[in-house]
Each structure stands twice: as C-alpha cells, then as structure tokens.
Amino acid sequence: MAIKLNCKYLSSFVSEADIAAVEGEVKDAYEKLYSKKATAAGNDFHGWLNLPENYDKEEFARIKAAAEKINKDSDVLVVIGIGGSYLGARAAIEFCKSKNYNVIAKDTPKIFFVGNSLSPTEISEVLAICKNCDFSVNVISKSGTTTEPAVAFRLFKALLVEKYGEKEAAGRIYATTDKVKGTLKEMADSEGYQTFVVPDDVGGRFSVLTAVGLLPIAVAGVDIDALMKGAFDSMKKCENADVLSNDCCKYAAIRNILLRKGKNVEMMVSYEPDYTMMNEWFKQLYGESEGKNNKGIFPSSAIYSTDLHSLGQYVQEGQRQLFETVVIFNEPKCDIVIDKDENNSDGLNFIAGKTMSYVNSKAFEGTILAHTDGDVPNIVLEVDKMDEYNLGYLIYFLEKACAVSGYMLGVNPFDQPGVESYKKNMFALLGKPGYEELADSLKKRIDG
Ligand code: PA5
Numbered sequence: 001m002a003i004k005l006n007c008k009y010l011s012s013f014v015s016e017a018d019i020a021a022v023e024g025e026v027k028d029a030y031e032k033l034y035s036k037k038a039t040a041a042g043n044d045f046h047g048w049l050n051l052p053e054n055y056d057k058e059e060f061a062r063i064k065a066a067a068e069k070i071n072k073d074s075d076v077l078v079v080i081g082i083g084g085s086y087l088g089a090r091a092a093i094e095f096c097k098s099k100n101y102n103v104i105a106k107d108t109p110k111i112f113f114v115g116n117s118l119s120p121t122e123i124s125e126v127l128a129i130c131k132n133c134d135f136s137v138n139v140i141s142k143s144g145t146t147t148e149p150a151v152a153f154r155l156f157k158a159l160l161v162e163k164y165g166e167k168e169a170a171g172r173i174y175a176t177t178d179k180v181k182g183t184l185k186e187m188a189d190s191e192g193y194q195t196f197v198v199p200d201d202v203g204g205r206f207s208v209l210t211a212v213g214l215l216p217i218a219v220a221g222v223d224i225d226a227l228m229k230g231a232f233d234s235m236k237k238c239e240n241a242d243v244l245s246n247d248c249c250k251y252a253a254i255r256n257i258l259l260r261k262g263k264n265v266e267m268m269v270s271y272e273p274d275y276t277m278m279n280e281w282f283k284q285l286y287g288e289s290e291g292k293n294n295k296g297i298f299p300s301s302a303i304y305s306t307d308l309h310s311l312g313q314y315v316q317e318g319q320r321q322l323f324e325t326v327v328i329f330n331e332p333k334c335d336i337v338i339d340k341d342e343n344n345s346d347g348l349n350f351i352a353g354k355t356m357s358y359v360n361s362k363a364f365e366g367t368i369l370a371h372t373d374g375d376v377p378n379i380v381l382e383v384d385k386m387d388e389y390n391l392g393y394l395i396y397f398l399e400k401a402c403a404v405s406g407y408m409l410g411v412n413p414f415d416q417p418g419v420e421s422y423k424k425n426m427f428a429l430l431g432k433p434g435y436e437e438l439a440d441s442l443k444k445r446i447d448g
Pocket of ligand 1: 144149204206419
C-alpha cells in the first residue's frame, strides 16, 4: 500500500466513537462528489475524480513529444502561471527530483517558475538568465486573463521574439489554457502556439494531473506514466465512502472532528525538505477549497527538524488550536552512514554507525511524542517513498480527502469567490477601464 493513515498518536484526541458518529456525514459528503444534482454545489468541477483513468491519451502523447522537443532545443524552460497553474508542477519536480533541481539537473533543462508574483526583481533575474541561453516558455492560465502570468508572458514573449524572431518564438511557446475561450487561447490561435487544455470540469488547484502539471513535470524527466499509475491506484483504493476502511475518507472525517474540538489550524509537516513545495500545494488546495463562509481549517506547514528551531516553541507551548498532519516516508531517497571519529571531539560517537535517516526517524518519534504530550493531535500519513508512483497516489488521496472534507464542512470546495476581491481593487487602482467608481472610493480610503 502506498499510503497508510496512522492514527496511533490521535487516540487521546479522537475516539472510535467520534469517528463512528460522523459516518453518515462522510457518506453524504462522498455522495455529493459523485452527484450530478444541482444541490451538490460545485458538481460541474468533479472532472478530476476520474482523471487518472479518463485523461486525454492523445494529449498525453503530445505532452511527451513537446517535453522531448523542449529537452532538445532548450537549456531553460520558463513556466509562467500562478496558484493552481504552477504549484503542482513545482511541487512534483521537487518531490521526485530535488529542491535543488536547477543546480543538479544534467540532462534536462533548468526550470524557472515566474508569473506567480509581481516582483520585478524575480522577473529581471530570470530574463537575464534567458538572455544568455536557449529557452522555451510554457504559459499556463485556465482563465487566460490572470494579471500576474499575463504580465510575465508579455515580457518573456518579447525576449523570445527579440532572440529568435516571431516564427521561431511561436514554436517555443506552449500555452496551457481553456479549450475555446480566454485571451491566452485567442493569442495562441492567432500566433500559432502549440496548446494544451485545462478541462472545463477541473479547477486550477485540482489540475496537476492535467497538462497544467504534466508538461513541466515531464520536461524535468519525471516519469508521468508512473505518476498517473499511482493516481489510478489511489483512485481505485479510495473508491468508497466507508470511513473505517477508506483512509482518505477517514482523514477527511478526522480533520472535521478536530475542527469541532477547537483545532482550527492544521500544520502539514514533513521531515524532507524536498516536500516544501508539496506543502505549498497542499495549502492552496485546502485553503482555497475550505476557507469560505467564515468556515475552514487554516492550512499551514513546516519542515522538521528545520522549523523545530523556529516554530517548535509555538507548537509545543503556544495557543492550543493546532493539529499536525505528518507525512513520513518509509524509504529515504538516499542515505549516509555517520562514521566513528577516533577523537570523538564533537561527542557524536553515540550515533556512529547509524544512518542519517535513522537519526531523522528518531527526531520524528521524539517530536511527535513531545507534541502530543503538549496537546497537539497528530495524524500520520505513511508513504512508501518519494517517487513518481507514490506522488501520484498522494496527490489523488489529498485531493479527494479535501473534497470530502469540504463538503462535510458545508462549503462548496470548488469555487474561490474570495480571490476576486483583491483583483478588483488592484484593477481599479491600476486604472483598468470599467473600474472608475471603485477606484475613486479606494483612493479616498488610501489618501484619507
Ligand atoms: O485554484 C484555482 O482555481 C486558482 O488558484 C487558479 O489556479 C489561479 O488563480 C490561477 O488562475 P488561472 O489559471 O486562471 O490563471
């Protein structure tokens, strides 16, 4: 089994009776996921559920071919996108390869992610890198109108045209967007970019297993067949609403039980720094899916033991509103044996002969006992190892648990109305036509 939910450290916080009491709620939430009824809010965004089986095989082959072409003609791939249009790809590359991928990649292009902020510094650095090498661009936006990636795309497209001329530039641009509509789709059609589709019924944060994630992931040399196989097996394993036998539903249930007991902050924790961006992906997935109607668990994250030296004090003794979900890997990517030192001048001979992964596992055990003693419930997700198959499994598991958990919470897990507020204000303040009235009222507030 690729993932096991270990509830050993939860027993003093969540009882079997607590879980049994929400069995019906879990079933209702699960049914909403497969419901075509209008009463199941968000039911037009359930396409990701069957994606590991029903993905577009022709497009999948084109993704592989495009990745091969980019590998041949580019030293760098610039991936332009924000939120669900970037986090999954970056997380997958760092999970399967390394957070130092760009430093250690030998046979595949370096990959830079831009258009996920409005920082001129970040863009300038990557533009400077691209001036001196061959590069391609994968611009990703489901709506095709998001400001951050649109601004970045304008800049990188200009550099491509300057370097290669209009025709070759167009051949180096890969657009992942809506099948028919949006500014990006219109540009792609008129300028002749190769396009990939974000399916209508798959929302941004659930789109990592579509071309959104798969093209950059494939360019990094990650085996996307194995990734999809892991997701497929996860889909089969999680295909029932039984809170006792389906770990995915059980995790969703436990989160809601803990919330009702006052634990409204979840920290996703890993002892592997290569998991850092998976934490970011998780925070977007759960934060945007659940945080609405004044409800939701606040998703946060940490990498231990690193953050035990920054957040550890708070977790141990701060306000008691936290629970932790710890993702551990049974097999490390590699290992190091700590040698004996004859002088023992650093006093470390008590761990001589041990591996670093063993020491890491003792840090995990010591920490989880300390934190549960400190009244922090701990959920443990045991994953076999950090490879493509297990990642696909984990992605699907976390997506499905998020959807079930969101429905249990009583929200629509598939919309994000709150994200629009800042966008409207920003457009008004930038003078976008149509926002004049809002601009006046905002300026008064800022000036006053
Ligand atoms: O999950 C979501 O839908 C969002 O986070 C989007 O992915 C994000 O806002 C980017 O949108 P788009 O792909 O339309 O540019």
